[in-house]
Amino acid sequence: MARPLCLLFDCDGTLVDSEPLLAAEMAVSLSAAGLPFRAEDYMGDFRGARFRNIVATLEAQHGQVDPDHLEVLEASMRANLNRRLATDLTPIAGATEALAALSHYPMGVVSNGPENKVRTSLATVGLTEVFGNRLFSGYTANCWKPDPCLYLHAASIMGFAAEDCIAIDDAIVGVNAALAAGMTVVHLNRFADAEETPEGAHMITSMFQLPTVISRLQKDRDRHAMLSSG
Template structure:
């Protein structure tokens, strides 16, 4: 078997947090003059950087000044933390899948702040599978869909891109992994109508993950 490094997205891939994020945003942004709904996040903005979403809304509804923008983000993140502590769960089957994959080095690569990623992993008891290998866009200074975020994570994990497998539910993350030259599994558990980009494998449930990783490993081993 080829040695592989597994690079997981967090929101919507490891943990079922995206509906909580959508609700936190829909509860906060309208109070600052930016109309927003949970459905709009899930259908249009899933996986995107928070400030990219804000800038898109500002282009239609008017630009906020810096101080209100900071307050809005602070309020949204505080509300989200409360919701995560009370309601966050791992994606169905993910813990069992990670147990089957314990022989593989694993990292988390997220567009979210490191504090949020750590809270998600601690709350759902998934932190033990990652040995502290957390790569936040806010720490690295680069956000999906920029492929550099995955390349930087691979470099710090000590792997070449061709021996990394990205597992991501959002198209921005799937495309980032493909553009980084990595093997990619699109975790398509959302019924959002998005096609899996060419070159990525499609997965509907976490129980499929060990089989797909083994398939990729065998394929790479056959090339060597």
């Protein structure tokens, strides 16, 4: 039997339903900075993107914002968001159950968000012990999805080659990052009527489906290993 695959989970929108909270706080802060932005803009166009990349896109449309002013607003936004994450956050439906069913696999979290935000999110929904310190933040690694470097960084620290990892991500930027890294990718497509799963990724529409998909992928891998050794 082949070595168990390493499972690398995105956080926002995959494990925790934080995106509506993030979008609301982002709308307040960006609009205050003179960059018109609605919560639905995040959910429609920027889901999973790095905050500073969103700012750059808006500045190209509406003009530059004083960097010092923006830095203060971002700090305030993140503080407000962390307070809301600690009280209002809920897990994505089926995520807790999927993680319990997959507990025999090595698992990590790979997020474009700051590490303290990831830790707050996991603690609020009771998932801290599932992942321990196996948290990989773009702000810690200094690289962000859709660049494959963040997923490759996580795989390396976990002790796995990219081809031995399965990335589970809901955002297209994350799916594309993991595909570019050479990983097997499961796209949690919760908006299947409006969003297309990139070619090469396996689509699920609910985290309840994940254990079955992982089991099938592991069996395919074991079968291939047996044929190769025979």
